[in-house]
Amino acid sequence: xxxxxxxxxxxxxxxxxxxxxxxxxxxxxxxxxxxxxxxxxxxxxxxxxxxxxxxxxxxxxxxxxxxxxxxxxxxxxxxxxxxxxxxxxxxxxxxxxxxxxxxxxxxxxxxxxxxxxxxxxxxxxxxxxxxxxxxxxxxxxxxxxxxxxxxxxxxxxxxxxxxxxxxxxxxxxxxxxxxxxxxxxxxxxxxxxxxxxxxxxxxxxxxxxxxxxxxxxxxxxxxxxxxxxxxxxxxxxxxxxxxxxxxxxxxxxxxxxxxx
Numbered sequence: 001x002x003x004x005x006x007x008x009x010x011x012x013x014x015x016x017x018x019x020x021x022x023x024x025x026x027x028x029x030x031x032x033x034x035x036x037x038x039x040x041x042x043x044x045x046x047x048x049x050x051x052x053x054x055x056x057x058x059x060x061x062x063x064x065x066x067x068x069x070x071x072x073x074x075x076x077x078x079x080x081x082x083x084x085x086x087x088x089x090x091x092x093x094x095x096x097x098x099x100x101x102x103x104x105x106x107x108x109x110x111x112x113x114x115x116x117x118x119x120x121x122x123x124x125x126x127x128x129x130x131x132x133x134x135x136x137x138x139x140x141x142x143x144x145x146x147x148x149x150x151x152x153x154x155x156x157x158x159x160x161x162x163x164x165x166x167x168x169x170x171x172x173x174x175x176x177x178x179x180x181x182x183x184x185x186x187x188x189x190x191x192x193x194x195x196x197x198x199x200x201x202x203x204x205x206x207x208x209x210x211x212x213x214x215x216x217x218x219x220x221x222x223x224x225x226x227x228x229x230x231x232x233x234x235x236x237x238x239x240x241x242x243x244x245x246x247x248x249x250x251x252x253x254x255x256x257x258x259x260x
Contacts, residue, residue: 026052031055087137138182
């Protein structure tokens with residue numbers, strides 16, 4: 001791939017990441033697609049290159065490996081690809097009582113959802129600042145606004161992403177680099193299966209990844225700070241939940257995670 005500029009998307013093989021890849025390609029952006037599944041990425045590469053006359057570079061990495069971020073960065077540097085848009089979309093959850101869950105799964109979740117996201121942001125931010133232009137979109141969740149009993153670590157990792165993104169956005173306010181954080185409600189992706197949430201009521205009205213990606217793309221283009229995809233949820237999280245007594249909030253939060 002011989003191109004100067006591209007959009008890098010992690011977790012690009014399915015869900016919101018896949019839909020954002022399609023939208024970016026429609027806008028004529030060259031892409032660097034990162035995920036674990038080589039076959040899925042190559043199929044997407046062929047589809048998007050044929051359809052939109054762009055270049056797509058595939059990077060197969062497991063982001064739970066603490067050395068993966070540096071490898072991805074070195075890889076794009078070696079190939080002369082300047083990343084002007086970074087979309088940190090990769091992430092996963094897990095359901096159940098913390099004491100009963102596999103600790104390694106939780107640590108891997110923290111690595112993917114927080115540490116690797118932070119590393120990639122730091123690495124790609126340097127050249128963006130040099131060029132005084134760039135966009136960063138971190139995919140978080142409405143879960144980031146409240147603690148989540150039965151998904152204790154997942155909710156906490158997303159709280160980190162939302163907090164980190166807002167602080168970084170302010171630090172960069174006098175530069176040409178913008179940071180946005182996407183906080184969707186329930187989305188029908190592989191997340192439900194991966195997090196063992198089949199049969200959970202919250203996912204019965206889940207939005208499609210395509211609809212969420214469209215709102216994310218628009219918000220990122222506008223340099224919006226926090227991007228919600230549901231107005232009712234935005235109102236709830238900004239104006240209602242902060243006023244609820246803490247114990248009550250925790251009970252409500254737990255109830256939404258219980259599987260009937």
